[in-house]
Structures are given as C-alpha cells and as structure tokens.
Amino acid sequence: MSKAVIAALLERFPDAVTDAYEGVGGDDCAFVAKERIVEVCRHLREVERFDLAPYITAVDYLGMEPRFEVVYNLVSIPRSARVRLRVKVPEGDGCSVPSVTGVWRGADWFERYCYDMYGIRFSGHPDLRRLFMYDEFVGHPLRKDYPLRGRQPLVPERQVDENLRGPGPATRD
Amino acid sequence: MVSELDVVPAITTRREEALTGLQGLVSKGLGWARKYSIFQYPFVTACCGMEYMTVSAARYDLDRFGAMLPRFSPRQADMLMVVGTVNCKQAPILRRIYEQIAEPKWVVAFGVCASSGGFYDNYATVQGIDRIVPVDVYIPGCPPRPEQVIDGIMLLQRKIQDQAHRLVEPRPLPPSGAHEG
Numbered sequence: 001m002s003k004a005v006i007a008a009l010l011e012r013f014p015d016a017v018t019d020a021y022e023g024v025g026g027d028d029c030a031f032v033a034k035e036r037i038v039e040v041c042r043h044l045r046e047v048e049r050f051d052l053a054p055y056i057t058a059v060d061y062l063g064m065e066p067r068f069e070v071v072y073n074l075v076s077i078p079r080s081a082r083v084r085l086r087v088k089v090p091e092g093d094g095c096s097v098p099s100v101t102g103v104w105r106g107a108d109w110f111e112r113y114c115y116d117m118y119g120i121r122f123s124g125h126p127d128l129r130r131l132f133m134y135d136e137f138v139g140h141p142l143r144k145d146y147p148l149r150g151r152q153p154l155v156p157e158r159q160v161d162e163n164l165r166g167p168g169p170a171t172r173d
Numbered sequence: 174m175v176s177e178l179d180v181v182p183a184i185t186t187r188r189e190e191a192l193t194g195l196q197g198l199v200s201k202g203l204g205w206a207r208k209y210s211i212f213q214y215p216f217v218t219a220c221c222g223m224e225y226m227t228v229s230a231a232r233y234d235l236d237r238f239g240a241m242l243p244r245f246s247p248r249q250a251d252m253l254m255v256v257g258t259v260n261c262k263q264a265p266i267l268r269r270i271y272e273q274i275a276e277p278k279w280v281v282a283f284g285v286c287a288s289s290g291g292f293y294d295n296y297a298t299v300q301g302i303d304r305i306v307p308v309d310v311y312i313p314g315c316p317p318r319p320e321q322v323i324d325g326i327m328l329l330q331r332k333i334q335d336q337a338h339r340l341v342e343p344r345p346l347p348p349s350g351a352h353e354g
Contacts (some may be wrong), residue, residue, distance in 0.1 A: 133297070134262045141296045150296050155264050157304040 002028045002081035005048055013040055027073075029084040034097055037087050041072065041103045050074040050083060053100070056110035058089075058118040062144035066090035068120055070097050089120055099125040117142035196339070203338035207251075207277065208330040209239035214250035214274065216267060219257025221284035224316035233319040240326050247273040252329070253306070258286040260297045264305050271306040277338070279309045279329060284316050291315060 006028045009017045016036035023029045032040050044050040052075040059069045068089040075082050089097055099122040100107045111122040112131040119140035122128055130137065136154060139146050217225055228235055235241030244250040247270045259267055271280065282302055285291040288311040290300035302308060309332060312325040 132262075146296065148295060151261055151298075151300075152296075153261050153264060153299070155268050155305055157264075157299070159304075 002076075002079075002083050005044070005050075005081060005083055006030050008048070009040065009044075012043065016040055023084060027082045027084045029086060032085045032087050034087050034089060037072075037085070038098045038100055038103065040085065041074075041100045044074060044083065045103050048076065049078050050076040050081075052077060053104040053107050053110070056100075056107055056114065058114040058120055058142075060118060060142065060144045068095065068118060070114060070120060072100070095119065096121040096123050098123055101125055116140065119143065199340060200336075200338045201334075203340070204334040204336060207338065208333040211240040211252045211279075211326075211329075211333075212242050212244045212250045213240065213252040213254050213281075214245070214247050214270065215243050215254050215256055216259075216270060217256040218259060218263065219284075219286060221257040221286070221316040224319065224322070225254070225256045225283065228319040228322045233323065235323065235326060238323065238326055238330065240330070247271075248275065250274055251278050253278065253280045254283055255280065255287040255302050255306075256283040258291065258293055259299045259302050259305075260293075261299060262297070264299050267302065268305050277336075279333065280306055281325060281329060282308045282311045283322065283325075285313050286315075288313060 003022075006017075006020045009030060010020060013032075013036060016033045017030050017040060018033075020028065020030040041053075053072060054075055055071075055073040057071050057073075059071060061067055061069065066088045068091065070087045070089055072085040072087070073082065074085065087097060089095055097120060099111055101111065101122075102124070108126070109131055111125050112127070112129060114120045115122060115125075115128055116130040116132055117140055129135075133141065134154065137152055139150070141150070215222075215225060227233060229241050229243065240252070247253070251274060253271055253274055255267065271278075280302070282288040286293060286298070287302050288308075290298050294300065299305060310325045310329045312321055314321050317325075
C-alpha cells in the first residue's frame with residue numbers, strides 16, 4: 001500500500017534512503033542514513049502526511065557492525081498507510097541519533113526509552129533521561145551483553161536460599 | 174532492620190510464646206478482636222489487582238471475614254497486602270509503606286509474583302517481597318482464585334489468634350537517632 005511512499009522517498013532522497021524491502025507483516029521498510037533521519041521524517045510528516053509515530057524502538061545486533069539499529073514505525077491516518085524506517089547506529093562515540101522530537105512530539109518518551117534500554121543517545125532531545133529504570137541503575141538492560149539477572153536493588157535485600165527462585169540481588173550469570 | 178529481616182518468614186503459630194493465666198486470657202481476647210478487624214492497605218501493582226477487586230467486591234466479599242476494609246493510608250492499616258509484581262524501583266516505596274504501618278502489622282503476599290517473583294526472573298523484579306519485608310502469609314496463584322485468597326486470609330486470622338498479644342508492649346523505646354533503615 002505504501003510502496004508509493006517508499007518509491008517517492010527513494011526518488012527524493014537517493015543518497016539517504018536505501019535498501020527498500022517489504023517486511024514480514026507487509027509493511028514497507030527502508031534504511032535511512034543516520035544524519036538525514038530528521039529531514040526524511042519531516043518530509044514524511046509534512047508532505048506524505050505521516051502524522052503518527054506510534055512506536056520507535058531499537059535493536060541490539062550484538063556482534064554485527066554497526067551494532068544498534070533504531071526503528072521508526074510510522075502511520076498515516078489519512079492515507080491509512082504504514083512505513084518502517086531503520087537507522088543503523090554504531091557503538092561507542094557515534095552511538096547517537098538526531099532526535100525527531102521536533103517532528104513528532106510523541107517521540108519524546110520513545111527516545112527516552114531507547115536511551116534507557118539501549119544507551120543510544122538522541123542529540124537534540126529536550127530531556128534525555130531514563131524512562132523506566134531508576135537513576136541509580138548502571139548500564140542499559142536490553143543490551144545483549146547486560147546480564148539477564150543483573151538486578152541492582154535500591155534497598156538491602158535478605159538472601160533467600162531456595163533453588164526454585166532467582167538469586168536475588170547477586171548476579172548469577 | 175537487618176535482624177527483623179533475618180527472621181525467616183514462615184507460617185508458624187507462636188504457641189510457645191503464648192502467655193499463661195490472666196495474660197493468656199487477655200491475649201486470646203485481643204487476638205480475637207484483632208483478627209476480625211483487619212484493616213488492610215492494598216499495595217496493588219499489577220494484574221493480580223483484578224482478582225483483588227473480585228475478592229473484595231460483593232460476590233466473594235471478604236467483609237464477611239472482617240478483613241476487607243481497605244484503608245488507603247498505611248497509618249490506618251494493619252495488614253499490608255502486596256498484590257502483584259514488585260520491581261526494584263518500587264522496593265523502597267514498599268519498604269517505607271511497611272515501616273509506616275503501626276504495630277501490630279501483618280503482611281500478605283498476594284499472588285506468585287509478590288511471593289517469589291514469579292516468572293519475572295529478570296533484571297528488574299524483586300524475587301519475592303520477603304526479601305524486603307517480612308511476610309506472614311503467601312497466597313500462590315497467577316492470579317490466585319478468590320477462594321485461595323479467602324483461605325489465606327483465614328490462615329492469617331488463625332495465625333493472629335495464636336499470636337501473643339499484650340495490652341502494653343514491653344518493648345523499650347528505640348534510642349534516639351537509631352532510625353536508620
């Protein structure tokens with residue numbers, strides 16, 4: 001349905017939008033260069049009438065290069081169409097994406113979520129804090145190299161020696 | 174606080190602590206009075222809250238057991254009912270609410286998440302609230318049936334009846350400045 005949108009994007013941003021394909025659910029997807037994401041999103045919002053960004057999330061492809069990916073799921077209510085944009089983000093100093101909060105205000109918490117869970121920074125975000133975890137939390141729990149049971153309790157916890165339960169505050173793996 | 178947490182929370186009747194003679198009669202009377210006027214503080218965090226609503230509404234009606242007047246201030250309650258998953262971010266809140274409840278106080282872990290963390294063995298979930306506060310009754314189930322909750326409440330009432338109650342607690346006042354929690 002939104003193949004025309006992707007085709008128009010490829011035509012308009014030939015150096016920023018690449019590798020278009022049709023995803024599993026039928027959504028049309030494309031990869032976008034990291035530096036051009038705000039420009040592409042603003043074009044989608046203002047010209048193509050994609051007025052909702054209902055879910056912006058990230059993926060950690062541990063072991064691949066670049067390691068992270070930020071996924072923008074966009075919806076156009078007047079056109080009843082969906083588009084998915086993927087932005088590859090490297091690890092380290094370049095682990096930062098331009099924020100699209102200027103395009104959709106609702107992207108605010110999604111970007112805070114990505115920062116909280118994956119440690120991806122969003123340059124230009126008005127208030128980049130953790131969304132779910134507490135400020136004392138060290139690390140980013142949805143990264144593949146974060147230990148699954150890496151609990152960081154805020155109050156002292158009593159140890160319970162039972163084999164049917166998790167180990168409590170101490171990390172087991 | 175540590176010594177209080179070190180007590181293994183288990184369903185034990187404290188008959189060995191029971192008082193004798195007139196004190197025993199007073200203790201029985203106080204126990205009878207306390208077990209039928211449990212004012213509870215519902216600490217509802219997750220989907221078990223649906224079952225909690227069922228059990229406190231008309232069909233199952235825990236008011237029949239004198240145990241289901243929810244007070245939304247911990248200072249007016251004497252039973253803390255932890256309903257649902259407690260994660261590490263909420264643990265200080267739960268701890269503080271427990272400390273605000275006046276003695277005598279009891280804690281019920283409602284559902285498997287509150288009892289043991291349930292299947293949330295991950296980076297965020299406290300593996301059972303008994304790591305933070307001492308628990309009197311654990312009600313298993315995901316979520317528990319209302320019958321299980323009623324059974325747990327009746328178990329708690331039996332426990333309260335069997336505990337040693339005194340008109341004046343002979344506990345010395347804590348030394349000043351010893352409020353470190």
